[in-house]
Amino acid sequence: MARIKFNPIVRAVAVIASVAALATGTTFALLQSNTVSLQPNTLSAATAALRIGGDNGTSCATSSDTSVPGFTSVKLVPGVESATLPFCLKNTGDIPLAITSSVTGSNVAGQIPFNEVTLKVTCTGGPIVTDTLDAFTNKAILSSLNNGSSVDCSATATLSNSYDPVTDGTTVPSFSINFVGNQLPPS
Numbered sequence: 001m002a003r004i005k006f007n008p009i010v011r012a013v014a015v016i017a018s019v020a021a022l023a024t025g026t027t028f029a030l031l032q033s034n035t036v037s038l039q040p041n042t043l044s045a046a047t048a049a050l051r052i053g054g055d056n057g058t059s060c061a062t063s064s065d066t067s068v069p070g071f072t073s074v075k076l077v078p079g080v081e082s083a084t085l086p087f088c089l090k091n092t093g094d095i096p097l098a099i100t101s102s103v104t105g106s107n108v109a110g111q112i113p114f115n116e117v118t119l120k121v122t123c124t125g126g127p128i129v130t131d132t133l134d135a136f137t138n139k140a141i142l143s144s145l146n147n148g149s150s151v152d153c154s155a156t157a158t159l160s161n162s163y164d165p166v167t168d169g170t171t172v173p174s175f176s177i178n179f180v181g182n183q184l185p186p187s
Contacts (some may be wrong), residue, residue: 017155038062049093050181053150060088070177071157076117079161089123089142090150097145099179101129103136105175112172116160119177121154133175144184 053060053120072084079111091097101121107113114133126142145151155177159165 005016012179023103028115046094046183048095048097048181048183049091050097050099050145050179051090051092052179053088053090054086060090060152064092073154074157076172076182077157078159078163078165080158081120082157085155086152088150088152089145089181091145091147091181093181094147096147096184098140098184099123099142099145100180100182101128101136101139101141102178102180103133104178105133105173107134108173111169112159112165114173114175116163116168117172118158118160120156120158122155123151123179125151133172136177137185143181145181 025041051060052065052068053062054065058080068087071082076082078102087138089099101118103114106144115135117133118130119133121139121141127140128142129136129139131139142151157172
C-alpha cells in the first residue's frame with residue numbers, strides 16, 4: 001500500500017480549519033436555539049382629564065363637570081375684595097397634571113375695562129395668583145395635581161381704587177376663567 005505524505009504545515013492547517021469549522025457550527029447552533037420574549041404586550045395612551053366642582057353643590061368627589069357657574073350678581077366696591085367664590089379641581093385622568101389658568105373675554109365700550117379688575121385665584125398647596133383680567137394669561141396655579149386627586153380653590157375680584165362706577169360704567173363684560181391641565185414632563 002502506498003503512503004501519501006502530507007506536508008506537516010498542510011496537515012496542521014487542515015486540522016485547525018476542521019476544529020474551527022466544528023466550533024463555529026456548534027456555537028452558531030447553540031446561539032440560534034436560545035430564544036426569550038416579552039409577552040403578551042398591551043399598551044394604551046394615558047388620558048389627561050380635569051374636572052371642576054363649584055358652589056352649585058357639585059363636589060369634586062362626584063364631579064364630571066367641565067364648567068360651573070362663576071361670579072354672579074357680585075357688586076364690586078372700588079378697593080374692596082369681593083366675597084370668595086369657592087370651587088375645586090379634580091384630576092380624573094391617568095397622569096399628573098400641571099394646572100394653569102387664563103381669563104378669556106373682551107372689553108366692551110361703556111363697561112368696566114378688564115385692566116380695572118384684579119382677579120385672585122388660590123388653590124391649596126399652590127401659589128396665590130393675582131393679576132388684572134386683561135393680563136391673567138397662562139398663570140401657574142398648581143405645579144402638580146396627581147391623578148385621582150382633587151384640590152380646593154377660591155377666587156376673588158377687586159375693582160381698582162381709582163375707578164368711579166358713576167362716571168365710567170357699572171358692569172364688567174362677561175369673561176371666563178379657564179383652567180388647563182397639562183401633562184407633566186417626564187422626570
